[in-house]
Amino acid sequence: MSNNSINPERLLGRLTELGNIGRDGGGQLVRLAATDSEKLGRDKFVSWIEQAGLELAVDRIGNIFGIWKPIGVADEAPLMLGSHIDTVINAGIYDGCYGVLSGLEVIETLLEAGFEPSRPIVVAAFTNEEGVRYAPDMMGSLVYAGGLDVEIALATVGTDGSALGSELQRIGYDGKHEPGFMRPHAYIELHIEQGPVLEREGVQIGAVENLQGISWQRVTIEGDANHAGTTPISMRRDAGYVAARVIIFLRDRAKNSNTPTVATVGCMEFQPNAINVIPSRAAFTVDLRDPDESRLRQEEAALASFLEELEQQEGVSIKVERLARFEPVQFDRNIVEMIEGAAKSGGHSCRRMTSGAGHDAQMIARIAPAAMIFVPSIGGISHNPRENTPDADLIAGANMLLDVVRQLTAKAR
Amino acid sequence: MSNNSINPERLLGRLTELGNIGRDGGGQLVRLAATDSEKLGRDKFVSWIEQAGLELAVDRIGNIFGIWKPIGVADEAPLMLGSHIDTVINAGIYDGCYGVLSGLEVIETLLEAGFEPSRPIVVAAFTNEEGVRYAPDMMGSLVYAGGLDVEIALATVGTDGSALGSELQRIGYDGKHEPGFMRPHAYIELHIEQGPVLEREGVQIGAVENLQGISWQRVTIEGDANHAGTTPISMRRDAGYVAARVIIFLRDRAKNSNTPTVATVGCMEFQPNAINVIPSRAAFTVDLRDPDESRLRQEEAALASFLEELEQQEGVSIKVERLARFEPVQFDRNIVEMIEGAAKSGGHSCRRMTSGAGHDAQMIARIAPAAMIFVPSIGGISHNPRENTPDADLIAGANMLLDVVRQLTAKAR
Numbered sequence: 001m002s003n004n005s006i007n008p009e010r011l012l013g014r015l016t017e018l019g020n021i022g023r024d025g026g027g028q029l030v031r032l033a034a035t036d037s038e039k040l041g042r043d044k045f046v047s048w049i050e051q052a053g054l055e056l057a058v059d060r061i062g063n064i065f066g067i068w069k070p071i072g073v074a075d076e077a078p079l080m081l082g083s084h085i086d087t088v089i090n091a092g093i094y095d096g097c098y099g100v101l102s103g104l105e106v107i108e109t110l111l112e113a114g115f116e117p118s119r120p121i122v123v124a125a126f127t128n129e130e131g132v133r134y135a136p137d138m139m140g141s142l143v144y145a146g147g148l149d150v151e152i153a154l155a156t157v158g159t160d161g162s163a164l165g166s167e168l169q170r171i172g173y174d175g176k177h178e179p180g181f182m183r184p185h186a187y188i189e190l191h192i193e194q195g196p197v198l199e200r201e202g203v204q205i206g207a208v209e210n211l212q213g214i215s216w217q218r219v220t221i222e223g224d225a226n227h228a229g230t231t232p233i234s235m236r237r238d239a240g241y242v243a244a245r246v247i248i249f250l251r252d253r254a255k256n257s258n259t260p261t262v263a264t265v266g267c268m269e270f271q272p273n274a275i276n277v278i279p280s281r282a283a284f285t286v287d288l289r290d291p292d293e294s295r296l297r298q299e300e301a302a303l304a305s306f307l308e309e310l311e312q313q314e315g316v317s318i319k320v321e322r323l324a325r326f327e328p329v330q331f332d333r334n335i336v337e338m339i340e341g342a343a344k345s346g347g348h349s350c351r352r353m354t355s356g357a358g359h360d361a362q363m364i365a366r367i368a369p370a371a372m373i374f375v376p377s378i379g380g381i382s383h384n385p386r387e388n389t390p391d392a393d394l395i396a397g398a399n400m401l402l403d404v405v406r407q408l409t410a411k412a413r
Numbered sequence: 414m415s416n417n418s419i420n421p422e423r424l425l426g427r428l429t430e431l432g433n434i435g436r437d438g439g440g441q442l443v444r445l446a447a448t449d450s451e452k453l454g455r456d457k458f459v460s461w462i463e464q465a466g467l468e469l470a471v472d473r474i475g476n477i478f479g480i481w482k483p484i485g486v487a488d489e490a491p492l493m494l495g496s497h498i499d500t501v502i503n504a505g506i507y508d509g510c511y512g513v514l515s516g517l518e519v520i521e522t523l524l525e526a527g528f529e530p531s532r533p534i535v536v537a538a539f540t541n542e543e544g545v546r547y548a549p550d551m552m553g554s555l556v557y558a559g560g561l562d563v564e565i566a567l568a569t570v571g572t573d574g575s576a577l578g579s580e581l582q583r584i585g586y587d588g589k590h591e592p593g594f595m596r597p598h599a600y601i602e603l604h605i606e607q608g609p610v611l612e613r614e615g616v617q618i619g620a621v622e623n624l625q626g627i628s629w630q631r632v633t634i635e636g637d638a639n640h641a642g643t644t645p646i647s648m649r650r651d652a653g654y655v656a657a658r659v660i661i662f663l664r665d666r667a668k669n670s671n672t673p674t675v676a677t678v679g680c681m682e683f684q685p686n687a688i689n690v691i692p693s694r695a696a697f698t699v700d701l702r703d704p705d706e707s708r709l710r711q712e713e714a715a716l717a718s719f720l721e722e723l724e725q726q727e728g729v730s731i732k733v734e735r736l737a738r739f740e741p742v743q744f745d746r747n748i749v750e751m752i753e754g755a756a757k758s759g760g761h762s763c764r765r766m767t768s769g770a771g772h773d774a775q776m777i778a779r780i781a782p783a784a785m786i787f788v789p790s791i792g793g794i795s796h797n798p799r800e801n802t803p804d805a806d807l808i809a810g811a812n813m814l815l816d817v818v819r820q821l822t823a824k825a826r
Contacts, residue, residue, distance in 0.1 A: 089685040090638065090693075132687045195643030212642060216688060225503065227795040228677035228700045229625060230608030230769035233667045235793060240678055244660035251654050254646045264641035265653055266690050268683045272502040274545045275629060275679045275698040275736070276771075277796045280503075282681075285688040287641045323688070356643035358689075380648060382640040383690045 006398045011105045012391055018044055018085065018101065019093025028090040029385065033128035033139075034062065034164055039171035041085050045100065045125055052108050054123075058175025060150050061143045062127040062168045065182070068107050069120045077185035079117075079408050080368070081106060081401065082124030083360060084140070088132050092387020094394075098375075099190045100125045102398040106405050117409035119185055126360045127168075133158040136216065136324030141360035144179045145367045184368040186335060186408055189361040190401045191372055192389050196380025197353060204348045204396055206374030207339040209331050211355040211362045212260075213296045215288040216324035219246065219307065223316045225272060225280035237315045240270050240279035245314075249306050250286065253299070261290045261299055262356070291328050291354045329362040332369035335404070339373055342403040348396050357382075373400055419811045424518045425804055431457055431498065431514065432506025441503040442798065446541035446552075447475065447577055452584035454498050458513065458538055465521050467536075471588025473563050474556045475540035475581045478595070481520050482533045490598035492530075492821050493781070494519060494814065495537030496773060497553070501545050505800020507807075511788075512603045513538045515811040519818050530822035532598055539773045540581075546571040548629065549737035554776035557592040597781040599748060599821055602774040603814045604785055605802050609793025610766060617761045617809055619787030620752040623743050624768040624775045625673075626709045628701040629736040632659065632720065636729045638685060638693035649691055650728045653683050656695035658727075662719050663699065666712070674703045674712055675769070704741050704767045742775040745782035748817070752786055755816035761809050770795075786813050 021044055022037035024030050031038040042064060049056050049066035057065040067078065083099025103123035110117065126144065131137020134156045142148045154165030168174040193199075198206050223239035250263035264287040271281040286303065290296040307318045336352065343350035353374065355362075361370045375397035378388045434457055435450035437443050444451040455477060462469050462479035470478040480491065496512025516536035523530065539557065544550025547569045555561045567578030581587040606612075611619050636652035663676035677700040684694040699716065703709040720731045749765065756763035766787065768775075774783045788810035791801045 088687055088690055131689065135688070137689065193643065194640045196645070196648060214642070224794075225797045226793075227607045227770055228679060229627070229675060229702045229771065230606065230795065231675070231793060232609070232673075233664065233675060235609060238664075238677075240681060241660055241664050244657035244678075247654055247657035248661060251646065251651075260645075262642060262644070262646060264651075264689070264691055265657075266641060266683070266688045266692060267686050268653060268681055268692075268695075270679070270681045273680050274501055274796075275548070276544065276550065276677070276700055277501055277679050278677055279679060279681075280797075287689055289642045357640055358642065377643075380639075380644060381637075382643065383687075384638045384640075384693075 006105045006109045006402055008395045011101060011398055012394065014048065014101045015093055015097060018097050022087070029087055029093065030089050030091070031085065031087040032133040033086040033130065034167035034171055036171065038086055042173055045085060048104060052104065052111065054107065057177050058173055059144065059177040059179045059181060060175055061140050061153055061179050062173040062175060063140045063144055063179065064125045066104060066123045067120055068111065070117060073117065073119050076119035078120035078122045078182055079405060080122045080124055080184035080187045080364065081405065082126065083189050083191060084129030085125045086128055086130050088130050088383045090385060092382060092385055094192045094387055094389055095194065095382055096129060098192055098394065102190045102401055105398055106402045109402060115406070116411060118411045119409055121405065121409060122182065128164070129360055133160065134164050138358055138360055138363050141363035145363045146180055147363060147366060150179050184364065187361060187364040187368050187370040188335065188401060188404060189359055189372045190397050191359060191374060192382065193374040193377045194382035195356050195377060198374060198376035199378060199380065201351065202349070203351045204376065204393055205343040205350040205400055206353045207336050207350055208355050208372035208374055209336050209352045210291060211329040211359065212289040212291045213293050213328040214324065214326045214358050215296055215300055217286045218283065218321040218323055219286060220283045220319045221281065221316050223280055224278065226278045228276040228278055231278060236278055238278050239282040239316060242310050242314050242316050243268065243282035243284055245310060250303065253302060259290065259295055261295060263288050263299070285323070289356065293327050326358065326362060329365050331365060331371040335369060335371035338404050338407055339371060339400060342400045346396065346399060346403065348400070373397055419518045419522045419815055421808045424514060424811055425807065427461065427514045428506055428510060431510050435500070442500055442506065443502050443504070444498065444500040445546040446499040446543065447580035447584055449584065451499055455586055458498060461517060465517065465524065467520065470590050471586055472557065472590040472592045472594060473588055474553050474566055474592050475586040475588065476553045476557055476592065477538045479517060479536045480533060481524065483530060486530065486532050489532035491533035491535045491595055492818060493535045493537055493597035493600045493777065494818065495539065496602050496604060497539045497542030499541055499543050501543050501796045503798055505795060505798055507605045507800055507802055508607065508795055509542055511605055511807065515603045515814055518811055519815045522815060529824065531824045532822055534818065534822060535595065541577070542773055546573065547577050551771050551773055551776050554773035558776045558779040559593055560776060560779060563592050593780070597777065600774060600777040600781050600783040601748065601814060601817060602772055602785045603810050604772060604787060605795065606787040606790045607795035608769050608790060611787060611789035612791060612793065614764065615762070616764045617789065617806055618756040618763040618813055619766045620749045620763055621744060621768050621785035621787055622749045622765045623704060623741060624772065625702040625704045626706050626741040627737065627739045627771050628709055628713055630699045631696065631734040631736055632699060633696045633732045634694065634729050636693055637691065639691045641689040641691055644691060651691050652695040652729060653692035655723050655727050655729050656681065656697055658723060663716065666715060672703065672708055674708060676701050676712070698736070702769065706740050739771065739775065742778050744778060744784040748782060748784035751817050751820055752784060752813060755813045759809070759812060759816065761813070786810055
C-alpha cells in the first residue's frame with residue numbers, strides 16, 4: 001500500500017477554489033465569521049466532506065467536523081486535525097484553510113490507500129477564529145474546549161451589532177451537537193507561519209512547541225469637544241492626541257526592549273470625527289503578545305500606569321475593557337518530537353519554534369495533547385492578500401501531517 | 414421714538430426655540446448643512462422673517478435673506494447682518510444662530526420704532542458655514558462673494574456621499590437668485606467668541622479687527638496590513654503609528670512656539686480597522702490656523718517636510734490633499750471704531766481682538782466693508798453642548814449691533 005504522499009493537485013486546487021469564495025466587489029477576500037460569504041465557504045467544505053464519504057457533524061457554535069469512523073474502532077477517541085476557514089478583511093487564502101484542507105487531504109489519502117487506523121480521524125473547521133466580527137477570537141475552539149459557555153458565546157454581539165447565534169441560525173450552521181461532544185485523543189494543526197522566521201533561516205518545517213500569550217483590550221479616552229480654531233493648546237483636552245501618545249508609548253516600549261513582545265493598535269475611532277472640532281472621544285484596541293506570561297503581565301501593567309499618568313497630565317478620563325486574554329501555551333512534547341522525526345525522515349529541514357499568532361490548537365490543548373506544524377510564509381506576510389507559501393512547502397507540510405497521523409493511528413502489531 | 418434696546422425676551426426665546434430644532438435621539442443638537450433637521454431650522458427662520466413682514470429671498474446656494482426695503486431707499490445698497498444656522502455634530506445653540514437672530518431682532522426693533530433707514534437692511538443666514546458635511550466651510554458666503562463658482566459648490570460631494578445641490582433641492586432651498594445678487598453697502602456679524610479671551614479678561618464686547626488664516630488638509634498614509642502577532646516591530650509599515658507621530662509633531666510644535674498657532678487633527682480613520690491586523694491605511698485631517706500668513710505658510714511647510722521624513726523612516730507612502738485654505742482677513746477700520754464707540758457710549762468694556770474661528774464675515778469682506786462683534790463664551794467652550802454666554806452679554810451684544818446699524822443707516826440731516 002502506498003500512502004507516502006498526499007495528492008498535491010487536489011490540495012492546491014481546493015486551496016485556490018476556497019480562496020476564490022467570498023471575494024467582494026473589489027476582489028478582496030472577506031469571509032468574516034457567520035456572514036453570507038463565509039456560509040459559501042462552509043458549504044464548499046461540507047460538499048468536500050460528503051464527497052470523501054465522511055460523516056458530517058456541526059455543533060451548536062457552528063464548528064464543522066468531517067469524521068472518518070472505521071468499523072471496529074468507532075468508539076475510540078478520535079485523532080483530530082483542523083483549523084478554521086473564516087478570514088480577516090482583505091485576507092490571504094492560506095491562513096486556516098491550509099490546515100483544514102490538509103486535514104481533509106490526509107484523511108482522503110489514507111482512505112484511498114486502504115489504511116486501517118486504530119481510531120477515528122476527524123477534520124475540524126472551528127468558528128470565528130479570527131475574531132474580527134466577534135470577540136474573542138478562537139471562539140469556536142474555546143467553546144469546544146469548555147473555556148467559554150456556548151450560550152454566552154452565541155449571545156456575543158459583533159462589530160456590526162449582530163448576534164453570533166442568530167447569524168449562525170440565519171446561515172444554517174447552528175448545529176445540534178454539544179461543543180466538546182468528541183474528546184480528541186490528540187489534536188494537530190498545520191498552519192502557515194504568518195511570520196518571517198522559517199523563510200529567513202531557510203528552514204522548511206516548524207515544529208511548534210509553544211505559543212505566545214495574547215492580551216486584547218479596548219481603551220476609550222474621554223476628553224472635551226471644543227472649537228479647533230479658538231481653543232489654545234494649553235486649554236485642550238484632546239482625546240485624539242492622548243490616543244496618539246498611547247500608540248507611541250506602546251511602539252517605543254516594544255522597540256526598545258530586547259524581548260519578542262509585540263504591541264499593535266489596529267482599531268481606532270474618533271468622535272465627533274469632525275475636521276474643526278477637537279476629538280472628545282478616541283476609542284482604540286490594544287493587542288499585546290509575548291511567549292512569557294510574566295513579561296506579558298509587565299506590559300499590561302506598564303500600559304495601565306501610563307494611562308493613569310495621561311489622565312493626570314491631560315485631564316482626560318480613560319476606560320479600559322478587557323476583550324480577550326490567553327496565557328502562553330505549551331504543546332505536547334511527544335507530538336513535537338514526532339514532527340521533528342517525520343521531517344528528518346522526509347529529508348526536510350526543521351526547527352522548534354514559538355507561534356506568534358493565536359491558533360485553535362491553543363484551545364484544544366486544554367482537553368487533549370496538541371501540537372502544530374508550520375510552513376514558511378514568504379516575507380512573513382499574512383492577514384494580507386500577498387500572503388503566500390511555495391507549493392513545495394505546502395505539499396511538504398501536508399506530508400509531514402500525513403506521516404504523524406499514520407504514526408498516531410497505527411495499529412499495534 | 415425709542416429704539417435704544419432690542420426685545421430681550423424675543424431674542425432669547427428664539428435662540429432657545431431654534432436650539433431645540435434638530436435634536437437627535439440622544440438629545441444632541443445636529444443640524445448639518447442641507448439635512449432634514451437643518452431644513453426644520455431653515456423653515457423656522459423663514460417663518461420669523463415672514464412674521465416680521467420682511468421680503469424673503471433664497472439664492473442658488475441656499476443662502477436665506479430677510480430684506481427690509483423701505484419705500485424711497487429700495488435702490489440703495491443694503492446694510493447686511495447675518496451669520497449661519499447650520500451646526501457641527503453635538504453643537505451648542507449660539508454659534509451662528511446668535512448673529513442671525515440678532516440681525517432679525519435689530520431689524521424688527523427698528524421697524525417697531527418707526528425708524529427710517531437710509532438704505533435697505535438685510536439679515537442673512539449663509540449655507541454650510543461649518544463645513545462638517547461639505548468642504549470647504551463658509552461655503553455659502555464664499556460663493557456669495559464670488560470666491561467659488563456656484564456650480565462647483567453645488568456639485569460638492571459630502572462625507573455621506575451626497576451632493577449639496579441635490580440635497581438643497583430635496584429640502585426645498587435651491588433658490589432662484591444668483592449668489593451676490595445684492596452687493597452690501599457693509600456687513601456686520603455678531604457672534605459668540607468661541608474662545609476664552611473675553612471671559613478671562615472680564616471684557617464684555619470684542620471689536621474684531623482681523624481673523625486667523627485657516628489651512629485644511631487631508632493626509633492619507635499607506636503602509637502594510639500584516640499579522641499583529643507574528644510581525645516583528647522592525648518589519649512593520651504601520652500607518653496608524655505614523656499617523657500618531659504626526660499628531661504628536663503638530664501638538665509639540667504648536668505648544669513649544671510662542672505664537673497663537675493652533676493645530677488640530679479632528680478626523681481619523683484606520684483600515685482595515687481590525688484588532689489583530691497592523692493598519693495598512695490611516696487617513697486624517699489637519700486644521701492649522703494662524704493670524705499671520707507667513708507663519709501659517711511656515712507651519713504648512715514644516716508639516717510637509719516632516720511627512721517626507723516619515724516616508725523615509727517608516728517606509729510608508731503619504732498623500733496630502735488640500736481641503737481649504739483662507740488667508741488671514743483684515744476687517745474695516747471704520748466699522749471697528751464704530752463698534753468701540755457704541756460699546757463706550759453703552760457703558761460696556763470693549764477690546765479689539767482677532768477671531769480664532771472662521772466666519773462668513775471673512776468671505777463677505779471680499780465684496781464689502783465688514784467687521785464682527787464678539788461676546789464672551791463661558792469657559793471658551795464652543796462646538797459643544799456646554800457652549801454658553803450670559804444673557805446679559807447676549808443682550809448687550811445685540812444692542813451694540815442695533816447702535817451700529819442705526820449709525821450706518823442714519824439719514825443725513
